[in-house]
Amino acid sequence: MTSEAGTSGEAAEAYPRIQRRTLHDEVLERLRDMIIEGRFAPGQRINEGLVGAQLGVSRTPLREAIKTLASEGLVEIQPAKGAIVRKFTAQDLLQILEVLKALEQLGGRTACAQASDAAIAAIKALHDAMMELYRTRNRLEYFKLNQAIHSAVVAASGNDVLVEMHATLQARIKRLRFIGNEGPEKWAGAVAEHEEMIEALTKRDGEALAAAIGKHMDSTLVRVRGVL
Amino acid sequence: MTSEAGTSGEAAEAYPRIQRRTLHDEVLERLRDMIIEGRFAPGQRINEGLVGAQLGVSRTPLREAIKTLASEGLVEIQPAKGAIVRKFTAQDLLQILEVLKALEQLGGRTACAQASDAAIAAIKALHDAMMELYRTRNRLEYFKLNQAIHSAVVAASGNDVLVEMHATLQARIKRLRFIGNEGPEKWAGAVAEHEEMIEALTKRDGEALAAAIGKHMDSTLVRVRGVL
DNA sequence: AGCAAGTATTCTGTATGCAGCATAATTTGA
DNA sequence: TCAAATTATGCTGCATACAGAATACTTGCT
Numbered sequence: 001m002t003s004e005a006g007t008s009g010e011a012a013e014a015y016p017r018i019q020r021r022t023l024h025d026e027v028l029e030r031l032r033d034m035i036i037e038g039r040f041a042p043g044q045r046i047n048e049g050l051v052g053a054q055l056g057v058s059r060t061p062l063r064e065a066i067k068t069l070a071s072e073g074l075v076e077i078q079p080a081k082g083a084i085v086r087k088f089t090a091q092d093l094l095q096i097l098e099v100l101k102a103l104e105q106l107g108g109r110t111a112c113a114q115a116s117d118a119a120i121a122a123i124k125a126l127h128d129a130m131m132e133l134y135r136t137r138n139r140l141e142y143f144k145l146n147q148a149i150h151s152a153v154v155a156a157s158g159n160d161v162l163v164e165m166h167a168t169l170q171a172r173i174k175r176l177r178f179i180g181n182e183g184p185e186k187w188a189g190a191v192a193e194h195e196e197m198i199e200a201l202t203k204r205d206g207e208a209l210a211a212a213i214g215k216h217m218d219s220t221l222v223r224v225r226g227v228l
Numbered sequence: 229m230t231s232e233a234g235t236s237g238e239a240a241e242a243y244p245r246i247q248r249r250t251l252h253d254e255v256l257e258r259l260r261d262m263i264i265e266g267r268f269a270p271g272q273r274i275n276e277g278l279v280g281a282q283l284g285v286s287r288t289p290l291r292e293a294i295k296t297l298a299s300e301g302l303v304e305i306q307p308a309k310g311a312i313v314r315k316f317t318a319q320d321l322l323q324i325l326e327v328l329k330a331l332e333q334l335g336g337r338t339a340c341a342q343a344s345d346a347a348i349a350a351i352k353a354l355h356d357a358m359m360e361l362y363r364t365r366n367r368l369e370y371f372k373l374n375q376a377i378h379s380a381v382v383a384a385s386g387n388d389v390l391v392e393m394h395a396t397l398q399a400r401i402k403r404l405r406f407i408g409n410e411g412p413e414k415w416a417g418a419v420a421e422h423e424e425m426i427e428a429l430t431k432r433d434g435e436a437l438a439a440a441i442g443k444h445m446d447s448t449l450v451r452v453r454g455v456l
Numbered sequence: 457a458g459c460a461a462g463t464a465t466t467c468t469g470t471a472t473g474c475a476g477c478a479t480a481a482t483t484t485g486a
Numbered sequence: 487t488c489a490a491a492t493t494a495t496g497c498t499g500c501a502t503a504c505a506g507a508a509t510a511c512t513t514g515c516t
Contacts, residue, residue: 022307022499024295048468058501060288063469064295067252071299073392079250080468080507095389099334106330161323164301165393250469276498286471291499308477310498 023057028065030055035074035085036174042087046075072168088176090228094221096173101217103166105210107154108197112206115156120201123152127198134191143178149194153201173224180224189219251285256293258283263302263313264402270315274303300396316404318456322449324401329445331394333438335382336425340434343384348429351380355426362419371406377422381429401452408452417447 031051034040052062066083069075075083088096111120126149133142147170154166180186193216200209259279262268280290294311297303303311316324339348354377361370375398382394408414421444428436 022305024499025307047466049466059468060500060502064292067292067296068299071296073389077250079253081509082468092389095387098338098387099331099390099393102330102334103327106327110326159323159326161301161320161397162327165327165397169389169393252469277496287498288470288472308498309479 023061024064027055027057027061028068031065031069032074032171036171038175040085042085044085046083046085048082073172088173088228090225093173093176093224093228096169097217097221100166100169101214103162103169104150104154104213104217107157107159107162107166108201108209108213109206110157110159111153112201112204112209114158119156123149123156124198124202126152127194130194131191147174176224176227177220179227180220186223190223193219251289252292255283255285255289256296259293259297260302260399264399266403268313270313272313274311274313276310301400316401316456318453321401321404321452321456324397325445325449328394328397329442331390331397332378332382332441332445335385335387335390335394336429336437336441337434338385338387339381340429340432340437342386347384351377351384352426352430354380355422358422359419375402404452404455405448407455408448414451418451421447
C-alpha cells in the first residue's frame with residue numbers, strides 16, 4: 001500500500017507516536033530493568049503490596065506486569081505463593097546461549113544479505129565507539145554498547161520477530177554477561193571476537209559473520225560459566 | 229516439618245510438582261486455543277465483560293491472561309481501546325517461518341547428536357502413524373500429528389528454552405499452516421518432505437536433517453502464502 | 457528444653473466499584 | 487439532505503475490598 005520501505009524497520013517512526021502508555025506497560029519496563037540490574041536477587045520473592053507501594057501503583061497493573069514477566073521467563077509464578085525472580089542454572093545458561101547463537105547467526109546472515117549500507121555503517125560506528133570505551137576501560141558503557149551492537153546486527157536483518165525473540169532471550173542473561181566479562185584477558189578476548197564480527201559484516205560475508213558469531217557465543221559461555 | 233535441609237541447594241528438584249492451577253492459567257490456555265482454532269477472527273476485539281461471562285470468570289484473571297497473550301504475540305493491546313486478535317501479514321508469516329526454520333534446524337541438529345534411541349524411535353512411530361492418517365485422508369488428525377512431530381524433534385534436543393520459543397512461534401501460525409495444506413498436491417509435497425526428515429533423523433545425520441527441515445519450511449511458506 | 461499442634465497474620469487470588477476515554481447516536485444548523 | 491457538533495453509552499484502566507491459602511508464631515505437652 002504505502003511505499004515507506006526506505007530502510008526496513010523504520011515504519012514505526014512514520015506513525016504518530018502513541019503517547020498513551022498504560023501503567024501496566026510502565027511498570028513492566030521498570031520491573032524488567034530492576035531484575036536485569038540485579039535489584040531483585042534471583043530467587044527473591046516479589047511482594048506485590050510492597051513493590052506496588054514502592055512504585056506508587058496499585059496491585060492490579062503490577063500483577064499484570066508480573067504475568068508478562070513470567071511469560072518472558074524472567075520470573076516464575078508459584079500459585080498461592082507468589083512470583084520469584086528466576087534463578088538460572090548452568091544448564092539454563094547453556095541452553096539460552098545455544099538458542100541465542102542460532103538467532104544471531106540468522107540475524108547476521110540476513111543482515112549481510114539485506115541490510116542497507118547505512119545500517120551497516122551505523123553498526124561499524126557503534127563498534128568504533130565501543131573500542132574507544134575499551135581503551136579508556138569504561139566497562140559499564142562498553143557493556144551497554146556491546147549489547148547494542150548485538151541487537152543492532154539482529155535488527156539490521158529487518159526481521160521483527162527475530163528481534164523480539166532475541167531481545168527476550170538476551171534480557172534473561174544480560175546480567176550474567178555483564179558480570180562475565182570481568183577480568184582483563186576475558187575482556188580482551190571478547191573484543192577480539194567483536195573485531196572479527198565487524199570485519200565480516202562490513203564485507204557482507206554472511207558465512208564468516210555466522211562463524212564469528214558462533215565463536216563469540218561459545219566463548220561467552222566459557223566466560224560466563226564461572227559466575228554460576 | 230519436612231526435612232529439606234538434607235541436600236542444600238538441590239532442593240528445587242526435590243519438590244513435588246505443584247499442580248494447582250490458577251484461574252489465570254486456565255483462562256490463558258482456553259483463550260489461546262480459541263484464537264488458534266479461529267473462534268476469534270483476526271482483528272476482532274476481545275470484550276472483557278463478554279468473554280469473561282462466557283468463560284464464567286471475572287474480568288481480573290481474564291485481563292491477566294490477555295496481557296500474557298499479548299506478550300506471546302497472539303493479541304495486540306491498544307491502550308484505552310482493548311485487545312484485538314492479531315492479524316498476520318504475509319511479511320509476518322515470512323519472518324516467523326524464517327525464525328522457526330532456524331529454531332527447528334538447531335533442534336534437529338542437536339537431536340541427532342544427543343537424543344536417545346528411544347526418543348528417535350518414538351518420533352518415527354509418530355511419523356508412521358501420521359502416514360497412516362495420510363493414507364486414510366484424515367486431515368485434522370494428520371495435522372495434529374504433524375505438529376506433534378515437529379515439536380517432538382525440537383523436544384528431542386533436550387533444550388527447554390528452544391522448546392519454549394518454538395512453541396510460542398508455532399502457536400502464532402498454527403492456524404495458517406492447517407489451512408495451508410489444503411489441496412492434494414500440496415499435501416503430498418509436505419508428506420514427501422516429512423519422509424526425508426525422518427530418514428535423516430533415524431540416520432542421525434544432523435546436516436541432512438537441517439537441510440530437510442530448511443526445505444520443508446521454505447515449501448511451507450509457499451504453500452501457506454496463498455491464504456493471506 | 458524440645459516438639460507438636462493450634463492460632464494468628466500476612467499475602468495471594470478473585471471480585472466489584474468507580475472514573476475516564478473512545479466511539480456511536482442524535483440533533484441541529486446550513 | 488448532509489455535515490458537524492454535542493450528547494450518551496459502553497468499555498477499558500485502575501483501585502479497593504473480600505476470601506482462602508501459606509507461613510510464622512505462640513502455647514501447651516512430653
